[in-house]
Amino acid sequence: MEVIEVLAMPIEEMFHGLILPFLIIFAITWGILSSLGVFERRINLVLSLALSILVIFTPQFTLFSTYIAQLGGQVAIIAFGVLFGFGVIMWALGRGRDIYEEQLGGSGKVDRLMKKRSKYLKKARDAELRGDKRKARDYMKRVKDIEDDMRLAERR
Numbered sequence: 113m114e115v116i117e118v119l120a121m122p123i124e125e126m127f128h129g130l131i132l133p134f135l136i137i138f139a140i141t142w143g144i145l146s147s148l149g150v151f152e153r154r155i156n157l158v159l160s161l162a163l164s165i166l167v168i169f170t171p172q173f174t175l176f177s178t179y180i181a182q183l184g185g186q187v188a189i190i191a192f193g194v195l196f197g198f199g200v201i202m203w204a205l206g207r208g209r210d211i212y213e214e215q216l217g218g219s220g221k222v223d224r225l226m227k228k229r230s231k232y233l234k235k236a237r238d239a240e241l242r243g244d245k246r247k248a249r250d251y252m253k254r255v256k257d258i259e260d261d262m263r264l265a266e267r268r
Contacts, residue, residue, distance in 0.1 A: 130168070133176055138164040221265045229258045 121130070142160035145151060151159070167173050236251035 133173065134164050134168060137167055137173075137176070222262055225258050225262045225265065229255055229262070232258065 138160050141163050142156055145156040145159060146153070232251045232254045236248045236255065239245075239247040239251060
């Protein structure tokens with residue numbers, strides 16, 4: 113694709129055929145480089161920009177931009193469905209555990225609360241040794257709240 117061809121394009125065609133695919137390629141390369149963590153943020157930005165500009169002048173870019181226009185909406189709907197389904201499953205699994213603990217599994221909850229209680233007792237002791245009485249009081253308040261939760265869990 114030559115510069116003269118790009119300048120002669122209508123705005124709508126330029127957006128769908130050039131700008132949108134460029135931004136997608138830029139976002140993908142920047143995301144991959146950022147997740148790899150090899151370079152710092154500014155270097156990732158420059159590399160992504162350079163790679164995206166280089167890709168514009170290849171025949172594969174035209175192929176990519178043609179399919180993006182056709183499949184963009186479908187891919188967005190499928191991605192939303194997958195993410196929504198995953199979110200619902202994760203919520204249901206977490207909520208199912210809460211329901212189990214509320215109804216039947218009190219002993220496991222008590223064990224976890226005891227571990228949490230001992231952790232906060234240790235933090236309160238450490239804060240007191242450092243002379244931070246406010247933090248020690250806060251930790252002891254948490255310990256009392258956990259003890260109340262333990263009593264409720266044992267009654268069930």
